Amino acid sequence: xxxxxxxxxxxxxxxxxxxxxxxxxxxxxxxxxxxxxxxxxxxxxxxxxxxxxxxxxxxxxxxxxxxxxxxxxxxxxxxxxxxxxxxxxxxxxxxxxxxxxxxxxxx
Numbered sequence: 551x552x553x554x555x556x557x558x559x560x561x562x563x564x565x566x567x568x569x570x571x572x573x574x575x576x577x578x579x580x581x582x583x584x585x586x587x588x589x590x591x592x593x594x595x596x597x598x599x600x601x602x603x604x605x606x607x608x609x610x611x612x613x614x615x616x617x618x619x620x621x622x623x624x625x626x627x628x629x630x631x632x633x634x635x636x637x638x639x640x641x642x643x644x645x646x647x648x649x650x651x652x653x654x655x656x657x
Contacts, residue, residue, distance in 0.1 A: 555586055555598050556653040564588065567656055570596065575612035575625065577601050586652055587612035589636060591623055597636035598652035603627045604641075611649070 551567040557580060564578045570590035578586045578601075585601035589612075601609045606629050614625040617633070619642055624633040633642040634649050641647040 551656040553588065553596055554655050554657055555580070555588075556655075557582070561655065561657075563657075564598075567596070573616050575614060575616075577609065577612035585609050585612075587614075587625070588654070589616060589623075589625060591616065591636075595623075596654045596656070597623065598654050599625070599634060599636060599639055600650040602649070603629055603632075604647050604649060605630050605632055 552563045553565050553567055554561040554563050570576055572590050572592045576588045578588055580586055586598045587601040589597045601611050603610055610628050611625055613628045616625055623636040624642060626633045635642060639649045639651040
């Protein structure tokens with residue numbers, strides 16, 4: 551099965567589902583030159599957000615630690631530890647900051 555992300559009106563194939571390990575992230579370069587961070591939770595649900603940490607500008611969110619807060623999955627940046635909701639992209643530690651999320655499907 552191939553993991554695909556919606557970028558605008560198009561679905562872009564990113565990687566095979568077997569390339570994702572539950573609890574770990576993978577970075578993907580998209581056709582427009584931006585990066586996405588893909589995650590697979592332990593229940594088998596895939597998520598994708600922008601890989602760029604908005605606090606530092608570094609493309610490192612794919613290397614963050616996964617967790618949950620009140621049942622909502624998040625990734626904590628490996629640099630300054632801000633947590634980003636994997637469903638909404640909202641920063642759980644600063645309401646004024648968010649990262650882009652991508653719709654994910656497997657085909």
